[in-house]
Amino acid sequence: MKTFEERYTAYLDGLLSESEAAIFEQERPASVAQKVAWTKLQRVLRDNLVSVELTNTDFFNSQLLQQITNARSRSRSLVVGWLGIPWLAWGGLGAVTAGIALFITLIPHGDLSDPGSGYVAQVLKTTTIDPNVSATVESRKGITIIKLEGLEKVPADEDLTH
């Protein structure tokens, strides 16, 4: 079953058979005048509508290519930095260098094969209140000891273990 729109379009385009067209005109008498007007309009358009020849047929393509080129050169000028290396790469290199420098200066490190290499115990100042007591500092590789002289002996019977 054809819809009205299909039958109407086919009628205007002259695709209906004579009997079908006659039935359609009987159902819709106004359609005869509309078909005449449509036929006139088609003729006018066919006679007067001339396709315009563009002077630059690649106008849109050339505009698009121009914009792409501009965008490329703009982004290139932002990214490419000193010596042709992008600024982002320079930034990364700088960050890595700073990280290594901080690691070397701030993180304690030493020779892992020598257990005493990381040892730091530096005596800056010693004071003894008792004038009979003296303190001397002895530093060897990997060990520092302050030796106190002139102290009273701890009684032997004093239990220091409990």
Next chain:
Amino acid sequence: MLIRSSVLGTYVAGNCSFRTFLLGAGLLFAVVGLTQAGEAPVVESVWGCLLYASNDRATEKVQTQIPAQIRDYDERLEKLLGYGSIQTLGQGETVVEPDRPSSIVFHGNIRVELTGLTRQPGEHFLVVLRVFQKDRQLIETQANVTRGSPLFIRGPLWRSGQLVVAVMVVS
């Protein structure tokens, strides 16, 4: 809070690109890092022990195991002190807080008092320590140490040997 809210506010407002945001975050970390790296009072654990160095044969037989913290130092210590064996008499640990003295007390009322622990660049620590025998101060010393580096103090004679105090920043 203020920094975070201002950065976020700027970021959300669209006035700040992602790179500017990263730069700001980097500067913030750098400032925090430099602050931490500078001289600052700290809360650290300090371990100490009382040792008995002697040439006693009996001591050698019943020798209490050297604490793990200074196990690598026993040979060097024996050589430096001139004794053949080292016995552990006691050990302890204390938390040193800024502006508050902390003590490690051993038997025989021998005490190590620690104050003014400050962190220096390169994970070094400045510490003032005093050793007391009963109520008598034997020595006050200021030392620059790293974590895990014991400082030894040879003290009074006892029995046929000598007492030694070891102090070390451990955490």
